[in-house]
Amino acid sequence: MTFSMISHLSCPKCKETYSPKTIQQLCVCGSPLLVDYDLEAVKKSLTKEDLQDRDQSLWRYHELLPVQDENDIVSFEEGMTPLLPMPALGKVFDIPHLYIKDEGMVPTGSFKARGASVGISKAKELGVQHLAMPTNGNAGAAWSLYAAKAGITAHIVMPEDAPEITRKEVSISGAHLYLVNGLISDAGKIVADVVKQQGFYDASTLKEPYRIEGKKTMGYEIAEQSQWELPDVILYPTGGGVGLIGIYKVLRELQQLGWIEGQRLPRLVAVQSEGCAPIVKAFEEGKMESDFWENSQTHAFGINVPKAIGDFLVLDAIYQTEGCAIAVSEDDIRSTQKDVARIEGQFVCPEGASTFAAARYLRETNWIKADERVICLNTGQGIKYPDAFDVHAPVLEPNERISFSSNI
């Protein structure tokens, strides 16, 4: 059986098609390209049950991934992250069937590892030797480390105020790191110039078609871990929106595979910060594309994306699934991050916290019903953002003792 059932690349805008055997970036029309598979062939040769005994990584779905030679895979066993119930927080929120999909449990501590594993593997297969990308931190970290494993040289440009820890990850991998006194959109312009100047592979979000294939595996895992009974709502912290686009792509693939027959699709929710909410604004205005968000700012750095190249795909996914887009405040993100840790013992990242804040709000307004199964996507570990809050603790001398005023 063929390892990958990839057939070709296609443009969601102008419908032009491309070969997956050579390097492709954007469509000639400027749109991102998507990967198509021979789903009829997959349907004939693969069943849901076949998956059960496979490796505990996203590569268990290899027929539905773009890498054609198994030997090209660059992997640290990313994927099959926990899908855990949160009964205590669910009680507080009045959402008894509240779940976390915990993407902190992957190499490099963020869900960017999924895109990096598939993106770098395919780049290796295509013979890429140098790549360049702008990043808000975590993607650059993941791609640098996977590139090191693959023997590819990475050139990474990130905002100076991106989480400092991600600089360390890029640097130690041996990648070339540049900081910019600006936003990821400024980093993007620098990368575009490098790509033009040097002919490097452009690994910017959605400018290569394979990162999304890695991210989409979150959708397959949610379905498989739910015994192929889809949840009612999935909340996703939305910057570039690749994960949400990917999950929607999987829902469509699942329909074509006949693996979710008769089921209603989960309502997809794009969660943003009030400091950077271009998708929310477009959604509220019923538009198909977003406008550039001026002076964007949020401490949930991964969703500080003022204009996403795949915005039209994100909005389409929301509309098609009868989902919504919602912005939460910086204060809500901070307080919810604490609530999740204190009540459920999970130190989620600010982006992840935003989805819980949104779930609470959407339940309060009854957009989410009490009996619905709701999955919040935590896209990374809280420890990657040590500056998100301050700690005040007493400092003792070695001979000092703690005094308790009364028994506790």
Added chain:
Amino acid sequence: MTFSMISHLSCPKCKETYSPKTIQQLCVCGSPLLVDYDLEAVKKSLTKEDLQDRDQSLWRYHELLPVQDENDIVSFEEGMTPLLPMPALGKVFDIPHLYIKDEGMVPTGSFKARGASVGISKAKELGVQHLAMPTNGNAGAAWSLYAAKAGITAHIVMPEDAPEITRKEVSISGAHLYLVNGLISDAGKIVADVVKQQGFYDASTLKEPYRIEGKKTMGYEIAEQSQWELPDVILYPTGGGVGLIGIYKVLRELQQLGWIEGQRLPRLVAVQSEGCAPIVKAFEEGKMESDFWENSQTHAFGINVPKAIGDFLVLDAIYQTEGCAIAVSEDDIRSTQKDVARIEGQFVCPEGASTFAAARYLRETNWIKADERVICLNTGQGIKYPDAFDVHAPVLEPNERISFSSNI
């Protein structure tokens, strides 16, 4: 079938036995207690093959763990971490069969999660409401978050210069955090006073008998992931040494279960820093216990333990398996951390890096043979130690461009 096959607790020094149904700390003789199981009963009711279809967490070994009621389990799906080949680094080291057991892939980003999951679960089962513990950072972080999930209040004392990120984890969980201007041994004295004063559960290393049961599961996983063919050498970064004691305990359990018949046990290697090497000194002198290491210092903070309460168990495990203890320099730890990242794309913690530095040295001296299968234990993520090295990167203005002097 019984969920746990625990029978009793016993003292490795004076052989006194205790009940696992009530709270136990040290033996009356001052030694740590170990957990015994009815291994004959396990042997009759569980086969290696039975394990294959179980959950991907350390709780797959529940018969060999101390929690008696499944409902008491506090888990975030810790365990079954990747065991990955490192062919490129293995080539550099002339160890073709070099592997990493990557304990960065657990909740809270360090192997301390194993001890916390089992330790907190059992504490919950025993009705503990308050616990206190000294920590070099990662254990406190893990125990605080698992305690939050269990509804147990944690009181944590850590050195002021322990990794700052672990303070954040303790704090956000709602635990009571105290810093001490000293070492973990000073923190230990403060905790001992709190325990005496308030009657809190003492969760210090080996002062409760269950943390080791969580840590030991690394041994079961190494065996299972190696298809029950044990490796030749396992290198372990040794502070308190609980993991090494636990792995040796598993090797003995595996023998009694008849699951590794006729196999030679892996040689266990305790790796320390030259700045804190009490076990190495004791080993070189052929002693059964270590002396307090004065003015200990290492940037691999987790192994900065000047005198481990379980030192005699660590040394016994080394002697019984014909292993060794070895100290590596701070510079070697730093340069090896970079080598692992650049060559294999893995950002290991300094403690983990020390095991690779030791493996290289032991191969050079031919203590490790070229055809041996060697497993290095990486106990946590590099990102938890952002201060381990500095990053120098150029800072660009938004309108600046990168200039390449010539094509690469």
